Amino acid sequence: MDEKVLIAKRVALEMKSGSLVNLGIGLPTTVANYLAPGLEVYFQSENGIIGMAPAPEMGMVDPNLTDAGGGFVGAIPGAASIDSALSFGLIRGGHLDVTVLGGLEVDELGHLANWTVPGKMIPGMGGAMDLVSGAKKVIVAMQHAAKGKSKILKRCTLPLTSVRRVDLIVTELAVLEPTDAGLVLKEIAPGVTVEQVIAATEATLIIPDNVAVMPVSDAVATAAAV
Amino acid sequence: MDEKVLIAKRVALEMKSGSLVNLGIGLPTTVANYLAPGLEVYFQSENGIIGMAPAPEMGMVDPNLTDAGGGFVGAIPGAASIDSALSFGLIRGGHLDVTVLGGLEVDELGHLANWTVPGKMIPGMGGAMDLVSGAKKVIVAMQHAAKGKSKILKRCTLPLTSVRRVDLIVTELAVLEPTDAGLVLKEIAPGVTVEQVIAATEATLIIPDNVAVMPVSDAVATAAAV
Amino acid sequence: MNKATNCTKAIEMIPDGATLMIGGFLGVGSPHRAIDELVRQGKKNLTIIANDTGRPALGIGKLIVAKQVKKVIASHIGTNPETQKQMIAGELEVILTPQGTLAEQIRSGGFGLGGVLTATGIGTTVADGKQVVEINGKPYLVELPLRADFAILAAHRSDYRGNLEYALTARNFNEVMALAADHVIVEPDHIVPVGVIPPDAVVTPFCCVDYIIERSN
Amino acid sequence: MNKATNCTKAIEMIPDGATLMIGGFLGVGSPHRAIDELVRQGKKNLTIIANDTGRPALGIGKLIVAKQVKKVIASHIGTNPETQKQMIAGELEVILTPQGTLAEQIRSGGFGLGGVLTATGIGTTVADGKQVVEINGKPYLVELPLRADFAILAAHRSDYRGNLEYALTARNFNEVMALAADHVIVEPDHIVPVGVIPPDAVVTPFCCVDYIIERSN
Numbered sequence: 001m002d003e004k005v006l007i008a009k010r011v012a013l014e015m016k017s018g019s020l021v022n023l024g025i026g027l028p029t030t031v032a033n034y035l036a037p038g039l040e041v042y043f044q045s046e047n048g049i050i051g052m053a054p055a056p057e058m059g060m061v062d063p064n065l066t067d068a069g070g071g072f073v074g075a076i077p078g079a080a081s082i083d084s085a086l087s088f089g090l091i092r093g094g095h096l097d098v099t100v101l102g103g104l105e106v107d108e109l110g111h112l113a114n115w116t117v118p119g120k121m122i123p124g125m126g127g128a129m130d131l132v133s134g135a136k137k138v139i140v141a142m143q144h145a146a147k148g149k150s151k152i153l154k155r156c157t158l159p160l161t162s163v164r165r166v167d168l169i170v171t172e173l174a175v176l177e178p179t180d181a182g183l184v185l186k187e188i189a190p191g192v193t194v195e196q197v198i199a200a201t202e203a204t205l206i207i208p209d210n211v212a213v214m215p216v217s218d219a220v221a222t223a224a225a226v
Numbered sequence: 227m228d229e230k231v232l233i234a235k236r237v238a239l240e241m242k243s244g245s246l247v248n249l250g251i252g253l254p255t256t257v258a259n260y261l262a263p264g265l266e267v268y269f270q271s272e273n274g275i276i277g278m279a280p281a282p283e284m285g286m287v288d289p290n291l292t293d294a295g296g297g298f299v300g301a302i303p304g305a306a307s308i309d310s311a312l313s314f315g316l317i318r319g320g321h322l323d324v325t326v327l328g329g330l331e332v333d334e335l336g337h338l339a340n341w342t343v344p345g346k347m348i349p350g351m352g353g354a355m356d357l358v359s360g361a362k363k364v365i366v367a368m369q370h371a372a373k374g375k376s377k378i379l380k381r382c383t384l385p386l387t388s389v390r391r392v393d394l395i396v397t398e399l400a401v402l403e404p405t406d407a408g409l410v411l412k413e414i415a416p417g418v419t420v421e422q423v424i425a426a427t428e429a430t431l432i433i434p435d436n437v438a439v440m441p442v443s444d445a446v447a448t449a450a451a452v
Numbered sequence: 453m454n455k456a457t458n459c460t461k462a463i464e465m466i467p468d469g470a471t472l473m474i475g476g477f478l479g480v481g482s483p484h485r486a487i488d489e490l491v492r493q494g495k496k497n498l499t500i501i502a503n504d505t506g507r508p509a510l511g512i513g514k515l516i517v518a519k520q521v522k523k524v525i526a527s528h529i530g531t532n533p534e535t536q537k538q539m540i541a542g543e544l545e546v547i548l549t550p551q552g553t554l555a556e557q558i559r560s561g562g563f564g565l566g567g568v569l570t571a572t573g574i575g576t577t578v579a580d581g582k583q584v585v586e587i588n589g590k591p592y593l594v595e596l597p598l599r600a601d602f603a604i605l606a607a608h609r610s611d612y613r614g615n616l617e618y619a620l621t622a623r624n625f626n627e628v629m630a631l632a633a634d635h636v637i638v639e640p641d642h643i644v645p646v647g648v649i650p651p652d653a654v655v656t657p658f659c660c661v662d663y664i665i666e667r668s669n
Numbered sequence: 670m671n672k673a674t675n676c677t678k679a680i681e682m683i684p685d686g687a688t689l690m691i692g693g694f695l696g697v698g699s700p701h702r703a704i705d706e707l708v709r710q711g712k713k714n715l716t717i718i719a720n721d722t723g724r725p726a727l728g729i730g731k732l733i734v735a736k737q738v739k740k741v742i743a744s745h746i747g748t749n750p751e752t753q754k755q756m757i758a759g760e761l762e763v764i765l766t767p768q769g770t771l772a773e774q775i776r777s778g779g780f781g782l783g784g785v786l787t788a789t790g791i792g793t794t795v796a797d798g799k800q801v802v803e804i805n806g807k808p809y810l811v812e813l814p815l816r817a818d819f820a821i822l823a824a825h826r827s828d829y830r831g832n833l834e835y836a837l838t839a840r841n842f843n844e845v846m847a848l849a850a851d852h853v854i855v856e857p858d859h860i861v862p863v864g865v866i867p868p869d870a871v872v873t874p875f876c877c878v879d880y881i882i883e884r885s886n
Contacts, residue, residue: 018453020659040453042659046768047694048838050657063697064825064839070695070748077647078613080657081837083844083872084694084720085563085776088769092564092789093631095659122756122765123747124721125795130769133789134564163792244670246876266670268876272551273477274621276874289480290608290622296478296531303864304830306874307620309627309655310477310503311559311780314552318572318781319848321876348539348548349530350504351578356552359572360781389575556782565773566786566802566809585783585802587813592783596804608869620868651837652825653870 001216003143003172006189009034009216010170011100011141015041019097020090022046022131025069028100028141042076044096046087046127051079068127088127092134099135101128103142103169105156108203110165110178112140113158125161132162144171150202152176152183173197175214182206187214227442229369229398232415235260235442236396237326237367241267245323246316248272248357251295254326254367268302270322272313272353277305294353317353318360325361327354329368329395331382334429336391336404338366339384351387358388370397376428378402378409399423401440408432413440454612456664462637463489465663466602471499473558473600473629478504478531479511481622483606483639486665487511490604491518499523501558501600503551503625505532519543525598527551550578553595555628560597562631567596603633607656610640611647614661615654623655630660639665671829673881679854680706682880683819688716690775690817690846695721695748696728698839700823700856703882704728707821708735716740718775718817720768720842722749736760742815744768767795770812772845777814779848784813820850824873827857828864831878832871840872847877856882 001009004027012034015021022044023029032054035041043052045067053074055061061072082090090096105113112132115125132138145151152169169176174197175187184206188197190213198205227235230253238260241247248270249255258280261267269278271293279300281287287298308316316322331339338358341351358364371377378395394412395402400423401413410432414423416439424431463486466472476482490498491514498521505526506513513532515521523545529535538544549557556568569592573579583594605626608619616638618626630636638661680703683689693699707715708731715738722743723730730749732738740762746752755761766774773785786809790796800811822843825836833855835843847853855878 044659045838047697048841049651050659051651062837064836066695066697066838068694070697075651075837078611078615078649078658079651080615080654081651081835081840082657083835083840084768084772084842085845086657088772089559089563089631090657090659092769092787093562094564095631122753122763124743124745124765125767126721126745126747127768129767129793129795130789133791134769160793162789164788270876271621273480274624275868276876277868288620290619292478292480292621294477296480301620301868304828304832304866304875305868306832306871307618307623307868308874309618309623310551310555310625311628312874314555315776315780315848316874316876318552318570319779320781321848348536348546350526350528350548351550352504352528352530353551355550355576355578356572359574360552386576388572390571556780560785563773564788566788566804566807568777568785569783569811571781571783583802585800585811587783587811590783594786594802594804617869623869652835652840 004030006172006216007141007170010175010214011139013215014098014139014168015039020044020050020095022096022099022135024101026102028102031100044090045073046091048082048084048087049075049079050082051076088130091130094134094136096135098137098139099131100139100141101131103140103151105151105153105158106140106166106169107153107156108182111156111163112161112166113156114161116159118159128161132166133164138166140166140169142171144173144200150200153202154204173200184208185211187212189214230256232398232442233367233396236401236440237365239441240324240365240394241265246270246276246321248322248325248361250327252328254328257326270316271299272317274308274310274313275301275305276308277302314356317356320360320362322361324363324365325357326365326367327357329366329377331377331379331384332366332392332395333379333382334408337382337389338387338392339382340387342385344385354387358392359390364392366392366395368397370399370426376426379428380430399426410434411437413438415440455614455661456612456643456666459485459489459665462486462663462665463493465635466495468496470601471501473603473633474500474502474512475605475624475626475629476502476511477621477624479506481606481624481626482506482511483604484511486604486637486639487514490515490520495520497522501525501598503554504528505535507531508534525549527554555625557595557598558625558632559628561599562628565597567594569593570595598632600633601635603629603636605629605636605638607638607640609642609644609649610638610664611644611649612664613646614638614658614664615649616656616661617649617653618655627655630656635662636660637663637665672831672878673829673860673883676702676706676882679703679880679882680710682852683712685713687818688718690718690820690850691729692822692841692843692846693719693728694838694841696723698823698841698843699723699728700821701728703821703854703856704731707732707737712737714739718742718815720771721745722752724748725751742766744771772842774812774815775842775849776845778816779845782814784811787812815849817850818852820846820853822846822853822855824855824857826859826861826866827855827881828861828866829881830863831855831875831881832866833873833878834866834870835872844872847873852879853877854880854882
């Protein structure tokens with residue numbers, strides 16, 4: 001299974017019926033493709049819609065209905081238009097149940113850095129600082145390493161997105177949970193060993209006696225694709 | 227002419243076309259009856275309507291369209307419903323051109339007290355503190371004295387509504403303008419002398435060389451009633 | 453997801469001692485059936501956050517008359533002599549707040565803000581005990597967020613998922629309160645199928661609403 | 670009162686060096702004809718407050734490419750490499766602000782608040798130089814109001830008096846910006862007679878709007 005598909009499938013298992021969810025651009029967006037059948041999850045796009053749906057076929061889009069990346073999207077029956085202030089009021093006020101974001105770095109404190117690489121990449125934080133500071137549950141979905149270097153560090157070296165501790169980190173190797181005591185290894189990917197995760201991680205991990213294997217299989221993907 | 231009618235007529239002369247105006251309950255509300263013909267003034271009611279109109283005839287009201295006193299009102303074509311936050315955003319953000327309020331006391335600093343008489347009357351300030359603090363122009367419309375005592379004092383004795391200096395005070399005897407130097411006597415009512423105003427006022431007044439007579443006549447009332 | 457429930461059940465969720473936000477302005481836009489049910493069920497020691505306390509026989513006033521309220525945060529109580537009487541007798545705590553400040557405090561609670569800075573109230577008794585912050589040489593009061601255990605709101609139309617539309621001046625405080633409570637109960641005039649209210653007509657999005665009171669009880 | 674005017678005249682009112690709020694999110698809900706006219710008239714040294722700087726050939730991006738902007742306050746510039754290039758070259762000042770904070774700052778400017786207290790940005794570079802207030806033991810940044818000389822907005826429908834409706838995600842920052850500028854210019858898709866937009870459908874009330882750009886120039 002593709003690493004990114006694995007990550008998206010595992011994140012999809014965190015979704016609960018009735019939840020309001022914001023998916024970041026890129027890998028997080030693909031989580032929507034792997035939701036369990038029958039799960040009633042509502043998507044918010046911070047540019048102004050609650051109840052976002054996949055884009056309809058070309059020729060049936062509206063240029064005034066887009067996602068936060070500027071791409072055409074659809075709306076479920078019973079969607080709601082909101083302005084930027086209300087959109088972030090929902091995010092900051094704890095009305096958003098889950099946000100899934102990509103990451104450049106995460107550390108032992110559960111701090112996320114994902115908005116800038118000073119001197120190289122200065123896109124701006126957009127809604128990321130609000131999402132991480134305000135959502136009820138923050139899930140970081142990212143690859144474990146970049147260019148051979150661990151992205152899970154003792155301390156972030158890049159400017160932080162927020163000092164709010166994220167709730168879960170999902171990579172192609174492991175599921176990690178930041179706690180008061182540090183980063184706990186909750187799950188390993190199918191076919192991966194605890195030792196491999198430790199070796200691929202700069203941060204010190206807390207290893208419980210039993211580490212589960214991610215309950216993700218190709219079968220899930222098939223079911224969701226029906 | 228009735229004293230209250232005189233006050234309302236004089237206040238009506240302050241209205242300019244295109245203005246957004248909030249009239250307090252009681253005497254201020256009657257100002258709407260004396261606007262010059264053709265003047266396009268828009269009324270806000272802070273409970274949630276811009277473009278308030280007089281109540282339609284009974285049998286044609288909507289219980290969901292009321293003024294801040296709870297009375298049935300109408301709406302002009304092109305009126306707008308607003309919630310309480312936006313209503314006061316317009317008031318506090320300087321979008322309201324004029325507010326006309328009654329007063330219990332006004333003083334040489336232009337401070338208004340109109341919301342409570344401790345131990346006797348504690349209705350609450352409602353929107354008064356916001357209106358006085360936020361409107362572009364604040365006009366106090368009130369009788370000059372109550373129970374034989376001047377309501378225009380050196381210093382207010384009752385709890386203040388705001389420390390924002392009001393812009394104009396209109397009574398049945400005079401028009402007063404609070405300035406950096408103090409309360410200036412701008413106009414006297416028809417048939418009233420400067421000496422009578424001074425005698426009826428506890429506050430020290432600044433008396434210019436020429437004090438105009440209020441340009442109010444019964445003719446105005448007739449014209450407005452057409 | 454169908455959020456409709458009956459009035460009795462919705463109000464049964466509310467414990468004695470709860471803090472309630474109740475929409476309405478002198479009863480216009482108040483959830484009248486829910487208030488009657490609060491009276492019928494005899495909830496006690498309530499804290500009410502609302503624009504006003506209605507009139508003795510109207511809206512929130514009924515809860516005051518029935519002595520179910522221990523504390524009120526409101527901008528105006530002048531239309532309900534019973535509120536003033538209980539306040540003066542020391543039976544009811546009343547915090548009077550400028551109407552615009554009250555709206556911003558409720559919004560702050562719902563929008564996750566630590567509060568807002570406002571010029572309203574500076575130099576008055578409203579400022580007593582409050583933090584003052586100077587911005588560009590001008591003083592502002594720090595007004596803190598308000599939240600409630602339950603918000604009980606009125607709306608004109610709701611769909612079964614909880615998207616809300618309001619009617620004219622019945623909107624008032626309902627819109628901001630919809631975000632500022634742990635549980636939000638709405639009493640709409642009509643409940644319509646999901647999809648009937650177009651996205652641009654929705655004032656309060658469905659994610660804010662937990663329970664919708666059905667017409668029949 | 671008919672507030673309609675043509676695009677050329679509306680933009681001619683704007684002096685060089687003005688601070689402009691411009692609605693839109695990656696060009697969706699931006700006033701495209703007005704932006705083109707700003708380019709055509711060659712306004713200089715503008716300060717732009719907006720969510721983003723569009724793309725090089727889209728929306729606000731055109732003003733950046735034409736080097737008409739000296740300062741930008743935005744939440745995101747990643748879709749316009751020209752903005753980053755001018756910023757790194759020191760030709761353009763860019764203040765990056767969290768999107769929700771930007772919305773609240775603009776709202777504060779329009780609503781007459783001294784600012785808001787927000788947790789977003791605490792412990793990050795966004796907090797640099799900002800006042801921190803502690804509320805119930807938790808730190809909040811004091812975020813100050815933003816205002817502009819002109820707001821240039823897009824709307825779906827306007828009536829001739831200036832009541833506005835927006836379409837779907839084209840609403841974004843237009844709604845809050847409508848209160849936060851000394852002069853408000855709106856470019857609607859359609860202008861309809863007064864009375865056609867019902868009171869409950871109005872999102873921005875007419876008192877916020879000064880000029881409405883007609884379709885034909």
